[in-house]
Each structure stands twice: as structure tokens, then as C-alpha cells.
Amino acid sequence: xxxxxxxxxxxxxxxxxxxxxxxxxxxxxxxxxxxxxxxxxxxxxxxxxxxxxxxxxxxxxxxxxxxxxxxxxxxxxxxxxxxxxxxxxxxxxxxxxxxxxxxxxxxxxxxxxxxxxxxxxxxxxxxxxxxxxxxxxxxxxxxxxxxxxxxxxxxxxxxxxxxxxxxxxxxxxxxxxxxxxxxxxxxxxxxxxxxxxxxxxxxxxxxxxxxxxxxxxxxxxxxxxxxxxxxxxxxxxxxxxxxxxxxxxxxxxxxxxxxxxxxxxxxxxxxxxx
Amino acid sequence: xxxxxxxxxxxxxxxxxxxxxxxxxxxxxxxxxxxxxxxxxxxxxxxxxxxxxxxxxxxxxxxxxxxxxxxxxxxxxxxxxxxxxxxxxxxxxxxxxxxxxxxxxxxxxxxxxxxxxxxxxxxxxxxxxxxxxxxxxxxxxxxxxxxxxxxxxxxxxxxxxxxxxxxxxxxxxxxxxxxxxxxxxxxxxxxxxxxxxxxxxxxxxxxxxxxxxxxxxxxxxxxxxxxxxxxxxxxxxxxxxxxxxxxxxxxxxxxxxxxxxxxxxxxxxxxxxxxxxxxxxxxxxxxxxxxxxxxxxxxxxxxxxxxxxxxxxxxxxxxxxxxxxxxxxxxxxxxxxxxxxxx
Ligand SMILES: Cc1cc2nc3c(=O)[nH]c(=O)nc-3n(C[C@H](O)[C@H](O)[C@H](O)COP(=O)(O)OP(=O)(O)OC[C@H]3O[C@@H](n4cnc5c(N)ncnc54)[C@H](O)[C@@H]3O)c2cc1C
Ligand SMILES: Nc1ncnc2c1ncn2[C@@H]1O[C@H](COP(=O)(O)O)[C@@H](O)[C@H]1O
Numbered sequence: 001x002x003x004x005x006x007x008x009x010x011x012x013x014x015x016x017x018x019x020x021x022x023x024x025x026x027x028x029x030x031x032x033x034x035x036x037x038x039x040x041x042x043x044x045x046x047x048x049x050x051x052x053x054x055x056x057x058x059x060x061x062x063x064x065x066x067x068x069x070x071x072x073x074x075x076x077x078x079x080x081x082x083x084x085x086x087x088x089x090x091x092x093x094x095x096x097x098x099x100x101x102x103x104x105x106x107x108x109x110x111x112x113x114x115x116x117x118x119x120x121x122x123x124x125x126x127x128x129x130x131x132x133x134x135x136x137x138x139x140x141x142x143x144x145x146x147x148x149x150x151x152x153x154x155x156x157x158x159x160x161x162x163x164x165x166x167x168x169x170x171x172x173x174x175x176x177x178x179x180x181x182x183x184x185x186x187x188x189x190x191x192x193x194x195x196x197x198x199x200x201x202x203x204x205x206x207x208x209x210x211x212x213x214x215x216x217x218x219x220x221x222x223x224x225x226x227x228x229x230x231x232x233x234x235x236x237x238x239x240x241x242x243x244x245x246x247x248x249x250x251x252x253x254x255x256x257x258x259x260x261x262x263x264x265x266x267x268x269x270x271x272x273x274x
Numbered sequence: 275x276x277x278x279x280x281x282x283x284x285x286x287x288x289x290x291x292x293x294x295x296x297x298x299x300x301x302x303x304x305x306x307x308x309x310x311x312x313x314x315x316x317x318x319x320x321x322x323x324x325x326x327x328x329x330x331x332x333x334x335x336x337x338x339x340x341x342x343x344x345x346x347x348x349x350x351x352x353x354x355x356x357x358x359x360x361x362x363x364x365x366x367x368x369x370x371x372x373x374x375x376x377x378x379x380x381x382x383x384x385x386x387x388x389x390x391x392x393x394x395x396x397x398x399x400x401x402x403x404x405x406x407x408x409x410x411x412x413x414x415x416x417x418x419x420x421x422x423x424x425x426x427x428x429x430x431x432x433x434x435x436x437x438x439x440x441x442x443x444x445x446x447x448x449x450x451x452x453x454x455x456x457x458x459x460x461x462x463x464x465x466x467x468x469x470x471x472x473x474x475x476x477x478x479x480x481x482x483x484x485x486x487x488x489x490x491x492x493x494x495x496x497x498x499x500x501x502x503x504x505x506x507x508x509x510x511x512x513x514x515x516x517x518x519x520x521x522x523x524x525x526x527x528x529x530x531x532x533x534x535x536x537x538x539x540x541x542x543x544x545x546x547x548x549x550x551x552x553x554x555x556x557x558x559x560x561x562x563x564x565x566x567x568x569x570x571x572x573x574x575x576x577x578x579x580x581x582x583x584x585x586x587x588x589x590x591x592x593x594x595x596x597x598x599x600x601x602x603x604x605x606x607x608x609x610x611x612x613x614x615x616x617x
Contacts, residue, residue: 093394094385094388094395095388095389095392095393095394095395098389126397127397127398127538127539128385128395128397128398129381129385129397130381130384130385130388130395130397132385133353133382133385133386133389134385134386134388134389136353136386137357137386137389137390138389141469142353142354142469142470143353143382143385143386144353144470145353145378145381145382145385146378146382161473164378165378166378166379166475166477167295167377167378168477168478169475169476169477169478170475170476171350171472171473171474171475171476172472172473172474172475172476173352173470173471173472173473174470174471174473175469175470175471176469176470179469179470227394228392228393228394228428228429228430228431229394229395229396229426229427229428230426230427230428230429231417231424231425231426231427232412232424232425232426232427233424233425234417234422234423234424234425235422235423236422236423242581242582242584243569243571243580243581243582243583243584243585243586243587244585244586244587245576245581245586245587245588245589246586246587246588250590250591250594250595250598251598253588253590253595254588254595254598254599254602255602257570257586257588257599258599258602258603258606260570260586261547261570261603262606262610264546264547264568265610267489267490267546267547268514268515268607268610
């Protein structure tokens, strides 16, 4: 089996700071990490490979530093990595991102046919989850989003069965391969990396392709030019009048709060006839 | 692409076993306002099997037209079939705006359709408006990493598409007897040509956590620090017979399951009473709860953002305030005869 995993390097949004004066993001405050969902996607690929053999290639689009995200994937157990990095890709929205990644995946596919493509459910910096389905559409393969379990891989028959999360439960879907899955975090726990992987990763140099290394690229579909969406205005969320602060010592604050809450006494009255 | 050829506001109508999901009715409400501003029709797009009874309800909730494809092949949602059907409708009828609920299926479909018809899509929006002068659709959402809202525009491509969170928009009061036009369409796909099959659907109806419908929610943030602090919040919830909510950081710390998370990547809630305890008030949290009737914040930092969103605030140490609240509520609620009776 040849499994391709799309991975993105993202700023760790848990620690990113906002400058309260300017309302702008202090990006330098956040370390760059491998998108957590993508780590789960690589882990799932490793598990499938353990059962069925084969090869895992990770593909990423980003600045040169994104090599570090690829190294992290090698640690988890990916075999090879490709970074596509070029000014022409900059400013891409999800449509232009899926185009560039598709071109890279097509090139990988020429070297070795692909059975499965995995993506994260979404990237934590943008939270859109649109890139995976976009790639699937461009490659004319079925997308299955929100996968929480790979039930069965029948590599010979070219079929997979997966569990997909829906609002109030899940569904089990079967698809022919190749297909594209986007994975939720609960699909697995990322295992500790074995030492040989760590050693390999530390020295690993992925292939880095510029736009010239890709075939049949329509330059108008790349980067900012290829992105239908643009960011208009940005503003801090509406500040309401703000809370009425309850003053006094703890005891009196609590007393006052309780009387405010009890004004909604119908909330607490026994609902009759139940 | 001739942008002027595209007219009308569309809403994707999601249904489960013949029942329209709430967010679709909410989007008809939001879409009605957009369509009125643009002076165009509001249209529903309804796919499924045995769904012919649904358009009547959609007209009452504000739709002028409903495009219906009723076909066994559409019985269950599948990207493959729905994308094809919706893509064909878009190419044929050319809407200028297209809204989808930000549900699993809504997001899946919108992403696929955006690539299919090559247009822009804004995910998880919380505010929708029209720039009438340019006839642009302004889709706004909390943006990357912090306390910022951003408006996303799609100037040169149509339709302008967005997914919208549940419970953010309001459905209109249904107008009994209001009618509209049903437009039947067909899908030209054979089951044999499809690559995906739905083998089984398992719906968990026992759903224990129902944040979206709770009247009182007591939510914990990272200020609770650990399991002990978290237990305090749970105890308070217990006394009030409330549902426990949490910020993302609390969920990620493993103190409670994701089903309890309130916010952009969790549930959107609208209780009568919302307690935010040890929650800083980041925009991604606030967008999930700021339509609550009364919001009470407890935080030891007087500058915490949460005090901007709250109606009442106590600046203080939760480890002191919450135990007192538990104690005093127990007494006070006995007086109103409302302590729950675990019957
Ligand atoms: C794409 C994206 C999506 C997100 N989605 C969500 C989401 O759905 N829901 C969500 O909640 N967050 C979400 N977040 C995260 C969000 O930005 C914040 O990081 C998060 O809400 C912060 O959680 P918190 O308020 O519990 O923690 P903190 O920000 O760490 O705040 C803790 C608060 O507790 C107070 N405190 C500390 N000790 C005490 C004490 N003893 N007594 C009283 N108060 C005390 C502190 O003053 C502080 O204000 C998202 C972020 C991103 C980037
Ligand atoms: N620049 C990128 N490089 C590689 N993969 C990406 C990139 N952007 C998004 N992806 C993949 O698409 C998924 C969803 O991202 P998004 O649509 O941005 O939320 C991610 O989890 C990745 O698997």
C-alpha cells in the first residue's frame, strides 16, 4: 500500500498571544508545530502499514521551516517527505492550497501509485477542514470526512471500511481505493516514537520542490491569485456594556449573586406533572 | 464568469429521515434577511428520498422556492452523490449566495461543492451581511488564534458560499399557509457507478450531554487548574441541576469529554443562565455562548475578557467563591422548593 498524508505546519494557537492594544496577533509568540490532527493521520497510516506493508509519503506545503513538521512525521513513522515551497504558493486560501497539493500528489503518484490519502480533520490555525475534500474532488476520488476508525482495509480488493462521525452517532462507509480520509483526533493515540525513527528524523532531508518541479501547473490557480476569498475588515469582537461587577467581600458577593439568580426563580421551580 | 448572471440566496436543507435539522430553518431565517436586502428569492435545496412533504414547511419558514431532488440514490448523505446533484443545480440556476449548516454533512458537502464549481467558501461563520453598494456577501467569523473577527469576501466568484454554526442565526416564526414554488429536478447517477456505500448508520439517541438544550450551564475554564477544582464546578452544577460545560483548554487537559466543550469548535449554547468560572473569555469561547440570556463570570483577573461578554461578574478566587455558592444555593433553593429531588 502507498499512503500519502498531507501535513501542515501551524502556529500553536494555544499559546499565541494577541496584542491587546493593537488587536493584532503576535505570531512570533507561538512556536510552530505539526498540526495535531495531521499527527493522528500519520499515526493511522503507520498502523495501516504495520498490517498491510507498504510506504508512507507525507506532503506539505509551506515555508522552508516546515521541514521540521515533516521531520516530526518521520519520527512518527513516515518513510518519506516532500515539501512544496515557493513564493508562488503564498497567500493561498483553501481552494488554491488544494490545487497546489494536488499537483504535488500527482507527481508523487507518477513515481508510485497511491492507494490512500489521509488528511487531518482541520488545521488548527484556520479551522476550515476544506483542503482534504478539495484534494479529493480535484483527483476525482471519494472523500470521507470525520473518520474516527478505520474498520477494515482490503488492499487486494481495493476497498476500505471506515467509521465516520456524524452529529448524533456514526456511520460505517465503504469506499473503493484510492480514496481520501480526513481523521478526527479520537481515531488513535499517537504512540511514542521508537529511537531509530528519532535518529532517522533528526538527519532527514525531505525533497523540496518549487513550482518549477511540478508538472502542468496553471499559475493563475496558485497562491493569492488563485484564491477566490479575500479577507476584508478585521475588528475586535463587539464589546458589550460589560459585566456589572458585584462588589464586597466573598460572602456578600455570593449573597448578591444568589439574589440575582433567584429572580429567575421559574428556572428552579419544580416542573409539575413530570 | 459573469457575476451579474448569478441571482438568489440558497440554503442547503439538511434532513434526517424526513425531519429538517434545526440549523437549516435558522439559515432560512438568516437567508430571508439577505434575500430581502438584495431583493431576490430565497431558495431551499432539498435532496433525499421521500422528502416531498418538506417544502411546505420550508415555505412557512421563509423560502420562496424549493429545488427538490427526490431519489432513492439520495436516501443517505454521500459526498459523491450530493456533490454531483448540488453542483449541477448551481451550474443550471446560478445562485449568488449559498449557505450550509456547519454540520458534518454540511461542511463535507460545501467543501466538495466549492471545488466542484470553483468558488470561495468561508467556514464556520457567525455573522452574515450584504455590502449593497458592491453587492458583496460579507461572511464573518472569529479569525485565527485570537480575539479578532474577520470578514471574508468572495468578490469575483459565484456563488459566494459559507457554512454557518447552529444556534447562531434565528429562524423566523413560521407563517402558516405561506406558499411558494417547488421545482423538481433529477439526478443522473446509477448506483453501480458509485464508489462509496453507506453500510450502517448508528444514531445515539440516549445522548446524555445536551448542552444545546440546557436551561442552565455551569462552565469551567483553565482557572480550575485540576480535577479537584473541576469537581467544585461540577458540584455547583449539581446543586443547580445544571449541565456542565467547559472551555477547550479544560477539554484538552482531559478533565471532561469534547461533548461538553462550548465555543467555535464545540457547541453553541443559548441557556437562560450561563456561569463562566475561571474562563478567560477568548473569542472562540464567547461565540459559543454570547446569546445566553444571562451570563455570570467568576474570574480573579479584573481585566479578563470574559467580563466584556458577561452581564454580571465577580472578581475573585473561584476556590473561595464556588464553595460558598454551593453552600448558599443549597439553602436558598430549599426555600424556593426547587432543589432537585432525584425522583
Ligand atoms: C481555531 C480555534 C478554535 C477554538 N475553539 C474553542 C472552543 O470551541 N471553545 C473554547 O473554549 N476555546 C476554543 N479555543 C481556544 C481559545 O482561544 C482559548 O484558548 C480558550 O478558550 C481558553 O480557555 P480558558 O479560558 O479555560 O483558559 P485560560 O485562557 O487559561 O483562562 C483561565 C482563566 O482563569 C482565570 N483564573 C485562574 N485562576 C483563577 C482562580 N483561582 N479563580 C478565578 N479565576 C481564575 C484566569 O484569570 C484566566 O482568565 C479555540 C482556539 C482556536 C485557535
Ligand atoms: N499547507 C498544507 N500542506 C499540507 N497539508 C495541508 C495544508 N493545508 C491543509 N492541509 C491538509 O488539510 C487538512 C485540513 O486543513 P484546513 O482545510 O486548512 O483546515 C489538514 O489537516 C492537512 O491534512
